[in-house]
Amino acid sequence: MSLNGWLQIALFITLVLLLARPMGSYITQVFERRRTLLDPILVPCERVLYRITSIDAAHEMRWTEYAGSMLVFSAATLLLTYVVERLQHLLPLNPQHLPAVEPALALNTAISFTTNTNWQAYTPESTMSYLTQMLGLATHNFWSAAVGMALAMALVRGIARRESKTLGNFWVDLTRGTFWILLPMSAVVALALVSQGVIQNFKPYDSVKLLQARQLTGSDGKLTTITTQTIPQGPVASQEAIKMLGTNGGGFFNANSAHPFENPTPLSNLLQMLCIFLLPAGLVVSLGQMVGSPRHGWAVLAAMLIFWFAGTLVCYWAEVQPNPLLHGVDQHVSLLQSGGNMEGKEVRFGIVNSALFAIVTTDASCGAVNSMHDSFMPIGGMVPMINILLGEVVFGGVGAGLYGMLVFVVIAVFIAGLMVGRTPEYLGKKIEAYDVQMCMLYVLIFPLLILSLSAISVLMPHLGLSSLTNHGPHGLSEILYAYTSATGNNGSAFAGLNANTPWYNYSLAVAMFFGRFMMIVPMLALAGSLAGKKIVPASAGTFPVTTPLFTVLLAGVILIVGALTFFPVLSLGPVLEHLLLRTGHTF
């Protein structure tokens, strides 16, 4: 680890913290329907949209109606994407004449993008046409993020409102989140990325002659000589911006943000990482503002920062270590070489920006990658996995991170709240049996999907294990990571696992689908229940949710719940691999 490395990390987080407050204030303005600078342009657009769709913007929804609207919207858009994928060979903007997407893969992908996961079991440039990428996938990048924000706002309103039956209007929240926040910000970020060299066109793929012909032995044993290389093109910048801002992470290319057309320079890399954290951090500040306790927002953000910092520290440390199996090779960090474990990393990013990117993308539920997590050292690769296993509440996905974190806040307040000798209260709302039940349902779904699907996979040699390229603890990590990423709606891949098989396409689709919607429903039920409660005024006897003590407590609860659930399987996966690697075993 070097001073230069830490300075880059410090620069990144300082920028996040500086931008969090203005971002949060803006989000608050948008969702509380206050005046903003963009109103003159957007208000007319909003009115027209409501008139066309006959939405009554003044209508307030109970949690059930809010959840119903969200599910209907998600189902409809999921179907749209599926149809576009299946019919892409008949539709325009397909210069490469790519065939229709296979049903299992099409379903997996449609669910993946609807749920903000952006798990990609395919190679985009050889599977999806430009139209599919734009109409089927990029749209979901906006919608799924806007849905996430709407849901988080519904929960925040539930906390802030007093004896209210309703949580707002889903359609209005969806529209305002998209028009006021995601669209304008994406436009700005897309232009900034273009300035760094990210491409934006509808051209057919380029074909270039190789300077040096390569010979490859095919699987049939025949020798082929390769003389040309195909360079994919496409409308990348427009998709790249929302991929980051909406914590979606689905790459335009298979190599994702490691691809020079997606993420060409260290500056674009910094911008991408900032975009990932920007909205989740802003939403936490907005939470504080909307519930009337800005310090509470900062206390929650501080708990997130603890995990972010710990993850960065461990991952960075693990990756700069020389690989013990390569003794005799100079692996030190110096001006001439990146040093450390550079396998699967881009030289233009080096160790620091690869490790930091891996942490940021898994803290938030983004899932974009600029390096291959499969090639990290066992501990380095375990940290991104743990980030997701903790429930993706460290900043987390746009909206999803905040509402997930708030569920943990309620649990933490419940456990520790009893210790101050009162019925636990969260910001004046009494936490009762029904609320605990909904929180526990939310918390339960997550390990249920991850552990049971992983367990089934490792027990089935033909369906589960045949997709593995590595065996032993590393193989276990690959399978575990896949279900973790899917259930957590992260979408990053550990690689090394061929997930484009019917078993993995369907089972991962199940993980993604239920990992999103089965957790949202109890969360909204919690929001509805909280909204209906009285607010007990704060006193010296009230559980404080603005102090450093609360921050530590919240972090402790998240860590203990996450660690206790997944420690056994992690000890057989990355921990065992790490220990075995030190004795010279690899997998």
Add this chain to the structure above:
Amino acid sequence: MMASHSQQRSLFDAQLLRRAAVDALIKLDPRRMMRNPVMFVVEIGSVLTSTLLIVDALHHRVSFSFNLQITIWLWFTVLFANFAEAMAEGRGKAQADALRQAKSETTAYRLINGVVQEIASSQLRVDDLVRVTAGQLIPGDGEVIEGVASVDESAITGESAPVIREAGGDRSAVTGGTRVLSDMIIVRITSNPGETFLDRMIALVEGAERQKTPNEIALNILLAGLTIIFLLAVVTLQPFAIYSGAPQTVFVLIALLVCLIPTTIGGLLSAIGIAGMDRLVQHNVLATSGRAVEAAGDINTLLLDKTGTITIGNRQAAEFVPAPGIAADHLADASQLSSLSDETPEGRSIVVLAKEQFHLRGRELGSLHAEFIPFSATTRMSGIEVEGRSIRKGAVDAITNYLQQHGSNMPAGVLESVQQIARSGGTPLVVAENFQALGVIHLKDVVKGGMRERFDQLRAMGIRTVMITGDNPLTAAAIAREAGVDDFLAEATPKDKMDLIRREQADGKLVAMTGDGTNDAPALAQADVGVAMNSGTQAAKEAGNMVDLDSNPTKLIEIVAIGKQLLMTRGALTTFSISNDVAKYFAILPAMFAGVFPVLNALNVMHLHNAQSAILSAVIFNALIIVGLIPLALRGVGYRPMSADALLRRNLLVYGLGGLIIPFVGIKIIDLIITALHLA
């Protein structure tokens, strides 16, 4: 006062222990166990390992000794939890037995149309009239409708001093099983047999009517949720273990499961609830439900009656303020004379003050041939006619009237003194002799010692105290200031009291109050915690959700502390239970897998002797910690009034951090013992 109480008993009384041990076995009935999801899982695990053990024994499998020990300790885990519950219940049962003795069948003398009829007390019905004479037991709960008697209520309250019960007013309620010591009363029965106060009290302390409180239900859901999560973690661990080439036995998996699920709090949860109720009974307070005890911990606002709670019941003379031109000792002398036969505490205090300040000795009234003029509602004065002196004392307007009737006026100087005294919170009493005002006696409310400190403590706990008084706002403000309460309600009518409670509740606050009169009943019913005084009317007792047998209004403060302690104990043990798991992982996981992967011994941070001793140590620790924490569960965690932030910091440190560290030490010690004894 509490410490001297007969119902206090040692935590580990031999007889109690024996009874609890038997009850622990009876409680193994799965239908009972199902009420506690965490311990039910342990019981199922124990049954499963026992069955496997028998199968193993038939086939002479390896590690029989280890499996046997695991099975035994799993059963102990269940039994220890049952034992804790039985202990808590046992303490209640012992109290119930004592109460039952008071409930023995008695003869009642029923009055029908003036004719006395002898029947068994169990045949009495509501609205029957009974006559009770000195030496007899009152046959059932009721209200005195005629007569006055002194009653020994020690069977209920433990207090040996007799109390007065009389018809009308706020001291009319009597309790079945108490004994009339003097005189004769006629009692109207207000409850049917089996529904009396004593019956309710017995049911309550025995825990027969115990229903889970709201917080307990919520906590149970949390614990059940955690149990399911750990069940998932352990069930799926076997496939991962098989994949890794290190499959585990069912014994080891169940051992891991039982160690992980929150058995410590799960096993002690109901004991904590019962013990909380029991502590209340030990303070001589009866709650109609556990819900009320919990609500006490949540109180935001405490309404306290001024008289008897904040101030000692009566005003006392504090000062003689003579009118201009009158000597102070003259005023004192006249005041003392007029008060000689005034047996009210105020009157006595005037006599005493005059003696203290001016060495005026009390004189025998009889030898003076004096005529005493008692206080009457029409004149609102009292006084004396003695040796040509005509002395009167009374409220300022009454004396002013009296003077005007006799053609003289109240001097401005006296009026000034009167106002000054009123402003300071005192009560002015004007004294006149031969139609001339002599001056004013300053009667003062005396605030009980230590009240200010208690209110400060309450404030630190986030509780606002409001003093309720019939005094005028000026007086009320002065006393409120002196006592250190946060707010006051002056010239309070029952309706004002009710409105105040409603207003506070509309803000989401929980309100507690005490009361004894029938006119307090609506407010007692409206309050979240309404403590009725046992000396009060039946209506008040029915309306409240607690009854204080000592009739001590200040006890509300203790009740709040008990409620808080109950919740804190649950929270602390939950935190402790969950923190414990970290150490257990470090004991069991390396033991499970280090056989196949020796590198995993790196996780054996406690350097436990071998795999079997490690697993066994964790299971034994898990079982023993339940027993070890029984005293804490029954006594409740220590509680001193302080802010929530400070409390949280302390409890997190003790039970969170402590819960993290203690099992590391405990498991290591058990491992050393097991190894020394060659048990594994």
